[in-house]
Amino acid sequence: MAELQPVEAALAALLKDVEALPGETVPAAEAGGRVLAEDVTARLDVPPFDNSAMDGYALHHRDAGRWLPVSQRIAAGRPAEPLAPGSCARIFTGGELPAGADCVVMQERVEVEGDRAWIPADTPAGDNLRRRGRDVTAGGRLLSAGTRLDAAALGHLAGQGITEVKVRRHPRVALLSTGDEIVEPGRPLGPGQIYNSNRPMLRTLLTRFGAEVVHLATVPDDAAGTRRVLKEAAEDADVVVSTGGVSVGEEDHVKAALEALGRLDLWRLAIRPGKPLALGRLSRRAAPGGEARFVGLPGNPVSGFVGAWLFLRPLIGAMLACPALSALPKLVARADFETRTGPRQHYMRVALDFAAEGIVARAFRDQNSGVLSSCIGADGLAVIPPNTSIAPGAAVECLWLRGD
Ligand SMILES: Nc1nc2c(c(=O)[nH]1)N[C@H]1C(S)=C(S)[C@@H](COP(=O)(O)OP(=O)(O)OC[C@H]3O[C@@H](n4cnc5c(N)ncnc54)[C@H](O)[C@@H]3O)O[C@H]1N2
Ligand code: MOO
Secondary structure, three states, X not given: OOOOEOHHHHHHHHHOOOOOOOEEEEEHHHOOOOEEOOOEEOOOOEOOOOEEXXXXXXXXHHHOOOEEEEEEEXXXXXXXXXXXXXXXXXXXXXOEOOOOOOEEEEHHHOEEEOOEEEOOOOOOOOOOEEOOOOOEOOOOEEEOOOOEOOHHHHHHHHHOOOOEEEEEOOOEEEEEXXXXXXXXXXXXXXXXXXXXXXXXXXXXXXXXXXXXXXXXXXXXXXXXXXXXXXXXXXXXXXXXXXXXXXXXXXXXXXXXXXXXXXEEEEEOEOEEOOOOOEEEEEEOOOOOOOEEEEEEEOOOHHHHHHHHHHHHHHHHHHHOOOHHHHOOOEEEEEXXXXXXXXXXEEEEEEEEEXXXXXXXXXXXXXXXXXXXXXXXXXXXXXXXXXXXXXXOOOEEEEEEOOOO
Protein backbone atom coordinates (compact mmCIF):
# COMPACT_ATOMS: atom_id res chain seq x y z
CA MET A 1 0.00 0.00 0.00
CA ALA A 2 2.96 2.31 -0.51
CA GLU A 3 1.43 3.85 -3.65
CA LEU A 4 -0.74 6.92 -3.15
CA GLN A 5 -4.24 6.11 -4.40
CA PRO A 6 -6.10 8.52 -6.69
CA VAL A 7 -9.36 10.01 -5.42
CA GLU A 8 -11.44 8.05 -7.95
CA ALA A 9 -10.03 4.72 -6.72
CA ALA A 10 -10.73 5.71 -3.13
CA LEU A 11 -14.29 6.72 -3.93
CA ALA A 12 -14.91 3.48 -5.81
CA ALA A 13 -13.61 1.45 -2.84
CA LEU A 14 -15.69 3.48 -0.42
CA LEU A 15 -18.94 3.19 -2.37
CA LYS A 16 -18.54 -0.47 -3.35
CA ASP A 17 -21.60 -2.51 -2.26
CA VAL A 18 -23.16 0.35 -0.30
CA GLU A 19 -26.86 -0.40 0.04
CA ALA A 20 -29.58 2.19 0.40
CA LEU A 21 -30.95 2.36 3.93
CA PRO A 22 -34.54 1.28 4.57
CA GLY A 23 -37.43 3.75 4.42
CA GLU A 24 -39.48 5.10 7.31
CA THR A 25 -42.73 7.03 7.32
CA VAL A 26 -42.56 10.53 8.82
CA PRO A 27 -44.93 13.51 8.97
CA ALA A 28 -44.53 15.58 5.81
CA ALA A 29 -44.35 18.74 7.91
CA GLU A 30 -41.12 17.45 9.50
CA ALA A 31 -39.58 15.97 6.36
CA GLY A 32 -37.49 18.98 5.24
CA GLY A 33 -34.02 17.80 4.16
CA ARG A 34 -35.04 14.13 4.12
CA VAL A 35 -34.70 11.97 0.97
CA LEU A 36 -37.74 10.27 -0.56
CA ALA A 37 -37.54 6.48 -0.43
CA GLU A 38 -40.20 6.03 -3.13
CA ASP A 39 -41.88 7.99 -5.92
CA VAL A 40 -44.84 10.10 -4.84
CA THR A 41 -47.84 9.97 -7.20
CA ALA A 42 -50.13 12.99 -7.51
CA ARG A 43 -53.62 12.41 -6.14
CA LEU A 44 -55.07 15.72 -7.28
CA ASP A 45 -54.94 18.06 -10.21
CA VAL A 46 -53.32 21.34 -9.20
CA PRO A 47 -55.02 23.67 -9.53
CA PRO A 48 -58.08 21.44 -8.99
CA PHE A 49 -60.35 23.67 -11.14
CA ASP A 50 -59.98 26.43 -13.75
CA ASN A 51 -59.58 29.69 -11.86
CA SER A 52 -58.78 33.34 -12.24
CA ALA A 53 -55.22 34.66 -12.10
CA MET A 54 -56.47 38.21 -11.42
CA ASP A 55 -59.05 40.23 -9.55
CA GLY A 56 -61.43 41.26 -12.33
CA TYR A 57 -64.33 40.06 -14.48
CA ALA A 58 -64.93 36.65 -16.09
CA LEU A 59 -66.75 36.43 -19.40
CA HIS A 60 -66.88 34.66 -22.75
CA HIS A 61 -64.45 36.49 -25.06
CA ARG A 62 -67.09 36.87 -27.81
CA ASP A 63 -68.98 39.25 -25.42
CA ALA A 64 -65.99 41.62 -25.02
CA GLY A 65 -66.06 45.19 -26.34
CA ARG A 66 -69.36 46.26 -24.74
CA TRP A 67 -71.20 46.85 -21.51
CA LEU A 68 -72.16 43.59 -19.77
CA PRO A 69 -74.40 43.03 -16.75
CA VAL A 70 -72.51 41.64 -13.72
CA SER A 71 -74.52 38.49 -13.00
CA GLN A 72 -72.64 36.98 -10.01
CA ARG A 73 -69.78 37.51 -7.58
CA ILE A 74 -67.20 34.71 -7.20
CA ALA A 75 -64.80 34.97 -4.29
CA ALA A 76 -61.99 32.42 -3.88
CA GLY A 77 -63.32 29.42 -1.99
CA ARG A 78 -66.94 29.88 -3.17
CA PRO A 79 -68.55 27.72 -5.86
CA ALA A 80 -69.35 29.43 -9.16
CA GLU A 81 -72.77 29.23 -10.92
CA PRO A 82 -72.77 28.76 -14.73
CA LEU A 83 -72.40 32.18 -16.36
CA ALA A 84 -75.65 33.68 -17.62
CA PRO A 85 -75.18 34.17 -21.43
CA GLY A 86 -74.20 37.71 -22.41
CA SER A 87 -73.10 38.63 -18.86
CA CYS A 88 -69.87 38.79 -16.89
CA ALA A 89 -69.05 37.72 -13.33
CA ARG A 90 -67.12 39.68 -10.73
CA ILE A 91 -64.24 37.34 -9.84
CA PHE A 92 -61.25 37.39 -7.53
CA THR A 93 -57.80 35.81 -7.82
CA GLY A 94 -58.16 32.06 -7.24
CA GLY A 95 -61.95 32.20 -7.74
CA GLU A 96 -63.44 29.31 -9.74
CA LEU A 97 -64.06 30.16 -13.40
CA PRO A 98 -67.81 29.79 -14.06
CA ALA A 99 -68.93 27.37 -16.79
CA GLY A 100 -69.51 29.39 -19.97
CA ALA A 101 -66.65 31.87 -19.31
CA ASP A 102 -63.32 31.52 -21.12
CA CYS A 103 -61.33 34.55 -20.02
CA VAL A 104 -60.84 37.11 -17.28
CA VAL A 105 -60.08 40.81 -17.69
CA MET A 106 -58.28 42.53 -14.82
CA GLN A 107 -60.31 45.16 -13.02
CA GLU A 108 -57.90 48.02 -13.84
CA ARG A 109 -59.03 47.72 -17.49
CA VAL A 110 -62.74 47.70 -16.72
CA GLU A 111 -65.13 50.62 -16.23
CA VAL A 112 -67.91 49.85 -13.74
CA GLU A 113 -71.21 51.65 -13.49
CA GLY A 114 -73.75 50.26 -11.03
CA ASP A 115 -74.24 46.58 -11.84
CA ARG A 116 -72.73 46.68 -15.31
CA ALA A 117 -69.12 46.67 -16.56
CA TRP A 118 -67.41 47.89 -19.76
CA ILE A 119 -65.12 45.13 -21.06
CA PRO A 120 -62.38 46.20 -23.50
CA ALA A 121 -62.53 44.56 -26.93
CA ASP A 122 -58.97 43.14 -26.85
CA THR A 123 -59.79 40.40 -24.33
CA PRO A 124 -58.78 37.10 -25.91
CA ALA A 125 -59.95 33.62 -24.92
CA GLY A 126 -57.76 32.11 -22.21
CA ASP A 127 -56.58 35.47 -20.86
CA ASN A 128 -55.70 35.54 -17.15
CA LEU A 129 -56.75 31.95 -16.52
CA ARG A 130 -55.01 29.17 -14.62
CA ARG A 131 -56.30 25.94 -16.10
CA ARG A 132 -57.06 22.85 -14.03
CA GLY A 133 -53.99 20.56 -13.81
CA ARG A 134 -51.61 23.20 -15.23
CA ASP A 135 -49.13 22.57 -12.39
CA VAL A 136 -49.80 18.91 -11.51
CA THR A 137 -51.91 16.19 -13.14
CA ALA A 138 -53.51 13.56 -10.90
CA GLY A 139 -51.97 10.13 -11.48
CA GLY A 140 -48.64 11.58 -12.66
CA ARG A 141 -45.37 11.51 -10.75
CA LEU A 142 -45.25 14.37 -8.30
CA LEU A 143 -41.75 13.72 -6.93
CA SER A 144 -39.17 11.00 -7.65
CA ALA A 145 -37.51 8.64 -5.19
CA GLY A 146 -34.13 10.09 -4.26
CA THR A 147 -35.38 13.68 -4.15
CA ARG A 148 -34.14 15.64 -1.16
CA LEU A 149 -37.18 17.46 0.17
CA ASP A 150 -36.55 21.19 -0.09
CA ALA A 151 -38.95 24.07 0.41
CA ALA A 152 -40.65 23.74 -2.99
CA ALA A 153 -41.01 19.94 -2.67
CA LEU A 154 -42.63 20.31 0.76
CA GLY A 155 -45.02 22.86 -0.74
CA HIS A 156 -45.84 20.41 -3.54
CA LEU A 157 -46.64 17.63 -1.04
CA ALA A 158 -48.86 19.94 0.98
CA GLY A 159 -50.60 21.01 -2.24
CA GLN A 160 -51.74 17.38 -2.55
CA GLY A 161 -53.02 17.24 1.01
CA ILE A 162 -50.26 14.70 1.78
CA THR A 163 -49.46 14.47 5.49
CA GLU A 164 -46.97 11.58 5.58
CA VAL A 165 -44.06 10.53 3.37
CA LYS A 166 -41.70 7.59 3.19
CA VAL A 167 -38.10 8.77 3.47
CA ARG A 168 -34.78 6.99 3.92
CA ARG A 169 -33.75 6.58 7.50
CA HIS A 170 -30.82 8.83 8.42
CA PRO A 171 -27.39 7.19 8.13
CA ARG A 172 -26.22 6.81 11.74
CA VAL A 173 -22.71 8.13 12.22
CA ALA A 174 -20.27 7.72 15.11
CA LEU A 175 -17.78 10.56 15.22
CA LEU A 176 -14.53 9.84 17.03
CA SER A 177 -11.66 12.17 17.85
CA THR A 178 -8.21 10.71 18.43
CA GLY A 179 -5.32 12.40 20.12
CA ASP A 180 -4.33 12.89 23.77
CA GLU A 181 -3.78 16.56 22.99
CA ILE A 182 -7.45 17.15 22.12
CA VAL A 183 -9.64 18.90 24.72
CA GLU A 184 -13.33 19.77 24.52
CA PRO A 185 -14.23 23.48 24.68
CA GLY A 186 -15.34 24.38 28.20
CA ARG A 187 -12.41 22.55 29.82
CA PRO A 188 -9.08 24.19 30.69
CA LEU A 189 -6.29 23.79 28.17
CA GLY A 190 -3.03 22.26 29.43
CA PRO A 191 0.43 22.67 27.90
CA GLY A 192 0.65 21.12 24.44
CA GLN A 193 -3.12 20.72 24.21
CA ILE A 194 -5.56 22.15 21.67
CA TYR A 195 -9.33 22.37 21.50
CA ASN A 196 -11.32 19.92 19.41
CA SER A 197 -12.32 21.93 16.36
CA ASN A 198 -12.93 18.88 14.16
CA ARG A 199 -15.89 17.59 16.15
CA PRO A 200 -18.34 20.51 15.72
CA MET A 201 -17.15 21.12 12.16
CA LEU A 202 -17.70 17.52 11.04
CA ARG A 203 -20.87 17.12 13.04
CA THR A 204 -22.32 20.14 11.23
CA LEU A 205 -21.23 18.90 7.82
CA LEU A 206 -22.54 15.37 8.47
CA THR A 207 -25.91 16.71 9.56
CA ARG A 208 -26.03 18.96 6.53
CA PHE A 209 -25.32 15.96 4.27
CA GLY A 210 -28.32 14.12 5.79
CA ALA A 211 -26.71 11.94 8.46
CA GLU A 212 -27.49 11.72 12.16
CA VAL A 213 -24.51 11.81 14.50
CA VAL A 214 -25.51 9.27 17.15
CA HIS A 215 -22.27 8.71 18.97
CA LEU A 216 -19.40 11.03 19.94
CA ALA A 217 -16.27 9.71 21.61
CA THR A 218 -12.65 10.51 22.22
CA VAL A 219 -10.06 7.87 21.41
CA PRO A 220 -6.98 7.63 23.64
CA ASP A 221 -3.54 7.42 21.97
CA ASP A 222 -2.99 3.73 22.74
CA ALA A 223 -3.68 0.55 20.84
CA ALA A 224 -6.07 -1.12 23.31
CA GLY A 225 -8.08 2.06 23.90
CA THR A 226 -8.38 2.70 20.17
CA ARG A 227 -9.68 -0.84 19.58
CA ARG A 228 -12.20 -0.55 22.42
CA VAL A 229 -13.65 2.76 21.20
CA LEU A 230 -13.82 1.68 17.55
CA LYS A 231 -15.52 -1.58 18.47
CA GLU A 232 -18.13 0.18 20.58
CA ALA A 233 -18.80 2.78 17.86
CA ALA A 234 -19.37 0.15 15.16
CA GLU A 235 -22.18 -1.56 17.09
CA ASP A 236 -24.37 1.48 16.91
CA ALA A 237 -23.51 3.13 13.60
CA ASP A 238 -23.68 2.69 9.84
CA VAL A 239 -20.55 4.79 9.45
CA VAL A 240 -17.68 5.34 11.87
CA VAL A 241 -15.69 8.51 11.19
CA SER A 242 -12.51 9.28 13.09
CA THR A 243 -10.08 12.16 12.91
CA GLY A 244 -6.36 11.87 13.46
CA GLY A 245 -4.15 8.93 14.23
CA VAL A 246 -3.88 7.68 10.64
CA SER A 247 -0.39 8.85 9.76
CA VAL A 248 2.86 6.94 10.18
CA GLY A 249 3.91 7.89 13.74
CA GLU A 250 3.94 5.33 16.55
CA GLU A 251 1.08 7.25 18.20
CA ASP A 252 -1.13 6.52 15.16
CA HIS A 253 -3.17 3.46 16.18
CA VAL A 254 -6.27 3.72 14.03
CA LYS A 255 -5.11 1.62 11.09
CA ALA A 256 -3.94 -1.27 13.24
CA ALA A 257 -7.22 -1.24 15.18
CA LEU A 258 -9.15 -1.25 11.92
CA GLU A 259 -7.19 -4.23 10.64
CA ALA A 260 -7.85 -6.09 13.89
CA LEU A 261 -11.58 -5.34 13.97
CA GLY A 262 -12.46 -5.48 10.29
CA ARG A 263 -10.44 -4.54 7.27
CA LEU A 264 -8.50 -1.67 5.79
CA ASP A 265 -9.60 -1.18 2.17
CA LEU A 266 -7.36 1.70 1.28
CA TRP A 267 -4.84 4.06 2.88
CA ARG A 268 -2.90 7.10 1.67
CA LEU A 269 -4.37 9.07 -1.18
CA ALA A 270 -2.77 11.26 -3.79
CA ILE A 271 -4.58 14.30 -2.45
CA ARG A 272 -3.62 17.43 -0.64
CA PRO A 273 -4.79 17.96 2.01
CA GLY A 274 -5.71 14.59 3.44
CA LYS A 275 -3.02 12.18 2.28
CA PRO A 276 -3.17 9.62 5.12
CA LEU A 277 -6.94 9.08 4.81
CA ALA A 278 -7.93 5.48 5.64
CA LEU A 279 -11.02 3.66 4.38
CA GLY A 280 -12.32 0.31 5.57
CA ARG A 281 -14.98 -1.62 7.44
CA LEU A 282 -15.57 -2.60 11.04
CA SER A 283 -17.37 -5.85 11.83
CA ARG A 284 -20.24 -5.69 14.30
CA ARG A 285 -19.94 -8.25 17.07
CA ALA A 286 -23.58 -8.01 18.12
CA ALA A 287 -24.84 -8.57 14.56
CA PRO A 288 -22.69 -11.26 12.89
CA GLY A 289 -22.14 -10.45 9.22
CA GLY A 290 -22.99 -6.81 9.86
CA GLU A 291 -20.42 -4.11 9.34
CA ALA A 292 -19.99 -0.38 9.61
CA ARG A 293 -18.14 1.63 6.99
CA PHE A 294 -15.05 3.32 8.35
CA VAL A 295 -13.59 6.64 7.20
CA GLY A 296 -10.44 7.71 9.01
CA LEU A 297 -9.80 11.35 8.26
CA PRO A 298 -6.43 12.90 9.04
CA GLY A 299 -6.35 15.10 12.14
CA ASN A 300 -5.52 18.38 10.46
CA PRO A 301 -8.80 20.30 10.41
CA VAL A 302 -8.57 21.24 6.73
CA SER A 303 -7.92 17.60 5.81
CA GLY A 304 -11.10 16.72 7.72
CA PHE A 305 -13.09 19.47 6.03
CA VAL A 306 -11.99 18.51 2.52
CA GLY A 307 -12.30 14.78 3.25
CA ALA A 308 -15.86 15.27 4.47
CA TRP A 309 -16.91 16.96 1.21
CA LEU A 310 -15.05 14.48 -1.01
CA PHE A 311 -15.86 11.22 0.79
CA LEU A 312 -18.47 11.51 3.54
CA ARG A 313 -20.97 13.37 1.37
CA PRO A 314 -21.04 10.76 -1.44
CA LEU A 315 -21.08 7.92 1.10
CA ILE A 316 -24.12 9.40 2.82
CA GLY A 317 -25.63 10.14 -0.60
CA ALA A 318 -25.27 6.45 -1.56
CA MET A 319 -26.88 5.33 1.71
CA LEU A 320 -29.74 7.72 1.06
CA ALA A 321 -29.88 6.79 -2.67
CA CYS A 322 -29.80 10.52 -3.39
CA PRO A 323 -28.07 11.38 -6.70
CA ALA A 324 -27.79 15.08 -5.79
CA LEU A 325 -25.49 14.17 -2.88
CA SER A 326 -23.34 11.76 -4.83
CA ALA A 327 -21.20 14.28 -6.70
CA LEU A 328 -20.47 17.92 -6.04
CA PRO A 329 -21.52 20.38 -8.74
CA LYS A 330 -18.59 21.62 -10.82
CA LEU A 331 -17.92 24.97 -12.41
CA VAL A 332 -15.00 26.55 -14.23
CA ALA A 333 -13.43 29.74 -12.90
CA ARG A 334 -10.40 31.90 -13.67
CA ALA A 335 -7.66 31.57 -11.06
CA ASP A 336 -6.48 34.79 -9.41
CA PHE A 337 -3.47 32.87 -8.06
CA GLU A 338 -0.49 30.92 -9.24
CA THR A 339 0.46 27.50 -7.95
CA ARG A 340 2.32 24.34 -8.85
CA THR A 341 1.37 20.87 -7.66
CA GLY A 342 3.51 17.81 -6.96
CA PRO A 343 2.31 14.22 -7.15
CA ARG A 344 -0.88 14.93 -5.17
CA GLN A 345 -4.08 16.53 -6.54
CA HIS A 346 -4.62 19.76 -4.63
CA TYR A 347 -8.05 20.85 -3.38
CA MET A 348 -7.55 24.57 -2.77
CA ARG A 349 -10.10 26.50 -0.75
CA VAL A 350 -11.37 29.38 -2.87
CA ALA A 351 -13.89 32.19 -2.66
CA LEU A 352 -15.80 32.55 -5.92
CA ASP A 353 -16.66 35.98 -7.32
CA PHE A 354 -19.47 35.93 -9.86
CA ALA A 355 -18.33 38.90 -11.94
CA ALA A 356 -19.97 40.06 -15.19
CA GLU A 357 -16.94 38.89 -17.18
CA GLY A 358 -16.96 35.43 -15.57
CA ILE A 359 -16.29 33.61 -12.33
CA VAL A 360 -13.05 34.34 -10.49
CA ALA A 361 -11.56 31.90 -7.95
CA ARG A 362 -9.70 33.70 -5.17
CA ALA A 363 -7.48 31.34 -3.18
CA PHE A 364 -6.99 31.82 0.54
CA ARG A 365 -3.34 32.85 0.87
CA ASP A 366 -2.26 30.11 3.33
CA GLN A 367 -3.30 26.70 1.99
CA ASN A 368 -1.63 24.67 4.78
CA SER A 369 -3.79 21.79 6.04
CA GLY A 370 -3.66 23.09 9.61
CA VAL A 371 -5.06 26.51 8.69
CA LEU A 372 -8.81 26.26 9.18
CA SER A 373 -9.20 29.97 8.33
CA SER A 374 -8.82 28.86 4.70
CA CYS A 375 -12.21 27.13 4.95
CA ILE A 376 -14.03 30.15 6.31
CA GLY A 377 -15.77 31.75 3.36
CA ALA A 378 -14.73 28.93 1.01
CA ASP A 379 -17.36 28.74 -1.71
CA GLY A 380 -15.53 26.01 -3.54
CA LEU A 381 -12.54 23.73 -3.86
CA ALA A 382 -10.35 24.44 -6.88
CA VAL A 383 -9.13 21.06 -8.13
CA ILE A 384 -5.54 21.31 -9.34
CA PRO A 385 -4.39 18.01 -10.92
CA PRO A 386 -1.02 16.48 -9.98
CA ASN A 387 2.16 17.93 -11.53
CA THR A 388 0.43 21.01 -12.92
CA SER A 389 1.38 24.68 -13.03
CA ILE A 390 -1.36 27.25 -12.84
CA ALA A 391 -0.75 30.87 -13.84
CA PRO A 392 -3.06 33.75 -12.87
CA GLY A 393 -6.00 33.82 -15.31
CA ALA A 394 -5.88 30.07 -16.04
CA ALA A 395 -9.17 28.17 -16.10
CA VAL A 396 -9.56 25.92 -13.05
CA GLU A 397 -12.29 23.42 -12.24
CA CYS A 398 -13.99 24.11 -8.91
CA LEU A 399 -16.31 22.00 -6.79
CA TRP A 400 -19.22 24.04 -5.50
CA LEU A 401 -19.76 23.87 -1.72
CA ARG A 402 -22.72 26.18 -1.29
CA GLY A 403 -25.42 23.84 -2.56
CA ASP A 404 -26.96 20.97 -0.58
N1 LIG B 1 6.54 11.38 8.83
C1 LIG B 1 5.36 11.76 8.36
N2 LIG B 1 4.57 12.56 9.08
C2 LIG B 1 3.41 12.96 8.61
C3 LIG B 1 2.99 12.56 7.33
C4 LIG B 1 3.80 11.68 6.59
O1 LIG B 1 3.49 11.27 5.45
N3 LIG B 1 4.98 11.30 7.15
N4 LIG B 1 1.82 13.03 6.84
C5 LIG B 1 1.40 14.34 7.33
C6 LIG B 1 0.09 14.64 6.85
S1 LIG B 1 -0.03 15.05 5.22
C7 LIG B 1 -0.98 14.72 7.67
S2 LIG B 1 -2.50 15.19 7.04
C8 LIG B 1 -0.91 14.41 9.09
C9 LIG B 1 -2.07 13.54 9.52
O2 LIG B 1 -1.79 12.86 10.66
P1 LIG B 1 -2.87 12.12 11.53
O3 LIG B 1 -4.09 11.84 10.77
O4 LIG B 1 -2.19 10.97 12.17
O5 LIG B 1 -3.33 13.20 12.55
P2 LIG B 1 -2.72 13.62 13.93
O6 LIG B 1 -1.25 13.48 13.90
O7 LIG B 1 -3.47 12.96 14.98
O8 LIG B 1 -3.08 15.15 13.88
C10 LIG B 1 -2.60 16.02 12.90
C11 LIG B 1 -2.76 17.45 13.38
O9 LIG B 1 -4.13 17.75 13.57
C12 LIG B 1 -4.41 18.16 14.89
N5 LIG B 1 -5.70 17.62 15.29
C13 LIG B 1 -6.00 16.32 15.43
N6 LIG B 1 -7.27 16.18 15.84
C14 LIG B 1 -7.77 17.42 15.96
C15 LIG B 1 -9.04 17.92 16.36
N7 LIG B 1 -10.04 17.10 16.70
N8 LIG B 1 -9.25 19.26 16.37
C16 LIG B 1 -8.21 20.10 16.03
N9 LIG B 1 -7.00 19.67 15.62
C17 LIG B 1 -6.78 18.35 15.60
C18 LIG B 1 -3.28 17.54 15.70
O10 LIG B 1 -3.08 18.18 16.91
C19 LIG B 1 -2.11 17.66 14.74
O11 LIG B 1 -1.59 18.96 14.79
O12 LIG B 1 0.29 13.77 9.40
C20 LIG B 1 1.45 14.43 8.85
N10 LIG B 1 2.62 13.80 9.35
O1 MOO C 1 -2.39 15.35 3.66
MO1 MOO C 1 -1.95 16.54 4.95
O2 MOO C 1 -3.62 16.99 5.16
O3 MOO C 1 -1.55 17.66 3.62
O4 MOO C 1 -1.28 17.78 6.02
